Amino acid sequence: MFSQLKIIMKLWKASIIQSMEYRGSFIFSIFANFFDFIFGLLQYLVFFTAAKSIAGWSSDNMLALYSVFMFIYSLQFIFLYPNIAVLGEMVNTGGLDLLLTKPLDARLFVLLRKISLEELGSLSTSIVLFIWLISKGVFVITFQSVLLFIISIFSALIIVYSIYITLTALAIMLEKMEDASEFIWSLFSFCRYPTDIYPAKMKFLFFTFFPIAYISTVPAQTISGLGSTEPVIYGFIISILSLLISSAIWKKTIRSYTSAGS
Amino acid sequence: MLHLKAHAAILKAYLKIMLTYRGMMILHLFRVVLMPLVIAAAWLSIEKADGNPYENSDYLLYYLLVPLVMNLTNSRSVFRFPVSVRDGTLSRELIKPYPPLMNIVIESFTNNLQMLLYLVPFTLISVFLFQSHFDFSFLSYKMVPISILAIFFGALTRLLISGSIALTGFWLEDVTTLNLLLNGSIWALLGGMIIPVATFPEKIRQIAELLPYRYMLSFPIEIFSGRLTTLAIYKGFAVMFFWIIIFSFTARFIWKRGIKIYSAYGG
Numbered sequence: 001m002f003s004q005l006k007i008i009m010k011l012w013k014a015s016i017i018q019s020m021e022y023r024g025s026f027i028f029s030i031f032a033n034f035f036d037f038i039f040g041l042l043q044y045l046v047f048f049t050a051a052k053s054i055a056g057w058s059s060d061n062m063l064a065l066y067s068v069f070m071f072i073y074s075l076q077f078i079f080l081y082p083n084i085a086v087l088g089e090m091v092n093t094g095g096l097d098l099l100l101t102k103p104l105d106a107r108l109f110v111l112l113r114k115i116s117l118e119e120l121g122s123l124s125t126s127i128v129l130f131i132w133l134i135s136k137g138v139f140v141i142t143f144q145s146v147l148l149f150i151i152s153i154f155s156a157l158i159i160v161y162s163i164y165i166t167l168t169a170l171a172i173m174l175e176k177m178e179d180a181s182e183f184i185w186s187l188f189s190f191c192r193y194p195t196d197i198y199p200a201k202m203k204f205l206f207f208t209f210f211p212i213a214y215i216s217t218v219p220a221q222t223i224s225g226l227g228s229t230e231p232v233i234y235g236f237i238i239s240i241l242s243l244l245i246s247s248a249i250w251k252k253t254i255r256s257y258t259s260a261g262s
Numbered sequence: 263m264l265h266l267k268a269h270a271a272i273l274k275a276y277l278k279i280m281l282t283y284r285g286m287m288i289l290h291l292f293r294v295v296l297m298p299l300v301i302a303a304a305w306l307s308i309e310k311a312d313g314n315p316y317e318n319s320d321y322l323l324y325y326l327l328v329p330l331v332m333n334l335t336n337s338r339s340v341f342r343f344p345v346s347v348r349d350g351t352l353s354r355e356l357i358k359p360y361p362p363l364m365n366i367v368i369e370s371f372t373n374n375l376q377m378l379l380y381l382v383p384f385t386l387i388s389v390f391l392f393q394s395h396f397d398f399s400f401l402s403y404k405m406v407p408i409s410i411l412a413i414f415f416g417a418l419t420r421l422l423i424s425g426s427i428a429l430t431g432f433w434l435e436d437v438t439t440l441n442l443l444l445n446g447s448i449w450a451l452l453g454g455m456i457i458p459v460a461t462f463p464e465k466i467r468q469i470a471e472l473l474p475y476r477y478m479l480s481f482p483i484e485i486f487s488g489r490l491t492t493l494a495i496y497k498g499f500a501v502m503f504f505w506i507i508i509f510s511f512t513a514r515f516i517w518k519r520g521i522k523i524y525s526a527y528g529g
Binding site: 022025028029032033035036039040042043046047048049050051052053054055118182185186189190192193196197198 | 289290292293296297300301303304305306307308309310311314316434435436439440442443446447448450451456457461462463466
C-alpha cells in the first residue's frame with residue numbers, strides 16, 4: 001500500500017510539472033477559478049434580492065451550502081476529474097491495457113493518476129468562505145455538530161469516489177462513453193441547491209438510490225443546525241454501501257474486460 | 263464572395279457526421295435542459311421578496327424557454343480554433359477558397375441546428391404538460407418574429423465574443439479559462455441564466471441591460487413573454503448592435519494581428 005502511495009505521489013509530481021510547463025497559463029487558471037467562485041457567490045447574493053428564502057434555506061444557509069459544495073466540487077476536480085476526462089480516449093486507444101498490466105492496484109491508478117491544481121483557487125476560497133461563516137456565527141459549533149459534520153463530509157467524499165469508480169467501470173464496459181465527464185457535471189448541477197427544492201419522489205431518490213443529498217445538502221444542514229443526526233448516519237451507511245457496490249462492479253468489469261484498442 | 267454552395271456542402275457534411283452520434287445527442291440534451299430545470303425548481307420553491315415582479319408561471323415559462331434560446335445562441339467555436347492553431351489544421355483552412363474561419367462557424371451552427379430536433383419537442387411537450395400553470399395573457403403572436411430576430415442577433419453577438427476569445431488562441435495555449443471568465447461566469451450571472459434579468463434590483467438590471475450578455479439569453483425570452491415595451495425592445499436592439507459592431511472590429515483586429523505571427527506547423 002505504501003509503495004503504491006509513493007508511486008501515485010510520483011505521478012502527481014509529474015502531472016504538476018507538466019502543468020507548470022505553461023506557468024503563465026497555470027497561474028491565470030487559478031486566478032480565473034478564484035473569480036469563477038466569486039461570480040458563483042454573487043449569484044447567490046443577487047438570488048436573494050428576489051427571494052427571501054429557498055425551500056426554507058436562508059441566505060446564510062445557502063452560503064454554507066455553497067462553501068461545502070465548492071469544497072467537495074473542487075476536491076473532485078483536482079484529484080478525480082482529470083482522470084475521467086481522458087478515460088474514453090484511454091479505452092479506445094488501448095492505453096488502459098498498458099495500465100492494467102502493471103503490478104499495481106489498477107483502480108487507484110485509473111482514478112488517481114493525474115492531478116490538476118487549477119481548482120486550487122476555488123478550494124482555498126471555499127475554505128475562506130467557510131471560516132468567514134464560522135466567525136459570523138452562522139454555524140452551530142458544538143462537539144457533536146463538528147463531529148457529525150466531519151462524518152458527513154467524509155461520507156460525501158466516499159460517495160463521490162464511488163460514483164467515479166462506477167462511471168469508470170461503465171466507461172470501460174461500454175467501450176464508448178467519452179462523455180462520462182458530462183455525467184459528473186450533471187450530477188453536480190443537482191448539488192448546487194438543497195434537495196428540499198425537489199418534489200418528494202425525487203427527494204426520496206436523492207436520499208437513497210442516487211444519493212446526492214449527502215454530497216452538499218446534509219453536511220451544510222448539519223453544520224448550520226438545520227438537520228438531525230439521522231441523515232448523517234444514513235449517509236455514512238450509504239457511502240460504505242456505495243463503496244462496496246462500486247468495488248464489486250469494478251472487479252466484475254475488469255474480469256470481463258477484453259481490450260478495445262490496439 | 264458568398265461561397266454559398268461550398269458552405270451548404272459543409273453544413274450538410276457536418277449534419278451527417280452529427281447524426282451518426284445520435285446517442286450522444288440525447289446525453290447532450292440532458293445536459294442542456296438539466297441546469298435550467300434545477301434552477302426552475304429552486305425558483306418555484308422560494309419565498310418571494312417584496313417587489314419581485316415574477317409569478318411562478320413566469321419562472322416556469324422562462325426556464326422552459328431557456329434551453330431553447332441558450333442552445334440557439336450558443337457558440338462552440340471557442341475550443342475548436344486554438345486546437346487548429348496548435349495542431350496546424352488552420353494551415354489547411356487558410357488555403358481553401360472560402361473564408362478560413364467559416365468551417366468552424368458552420369460546425370457550431372450545425373450543432374445548434376441539430377439540437378433543435380430534440381429541444382423543440384421537449385419545449386412543446388413541457389409547455390403542453392404545464393399549460394394549466396401558465397398565464398398566456400401576455401403572449402402575442404406578433405412578438406414571435408421579433409423574438410426570432412433577437413435570437414439571431416443574440417447568436418451573432420455571442421459568436422463574435424466567443425470568436426474574439428477563440429482568436430487569442432494565436433498567443434494563448436489554452437483559452438478555456440479566459441472563456442470561463444468572460445463568457446461563462448458573467449454570462450450565467452448577468453445573462454439571465456441563474457436569475458431572470460427582469461427580477462434584478464434596479465441598478466444591477468441597468469448594468470445588465472448595457473452589457474452584451476443579456477441579449478444572448480434573457481432578451482428574446484422577455485420579448486416573447488410580452489413583458490417589454492416597444493421602446494425597451496428598440497433600446498435592446500440598439501445596445502445589441504453596438505456590441506456586434508464593437509466585437510466585429512475586435513475579432514478582425516485580433517485576427518489580423520494573429521495571422522501575422524502564425525507560423526504553420528503540423529497539419
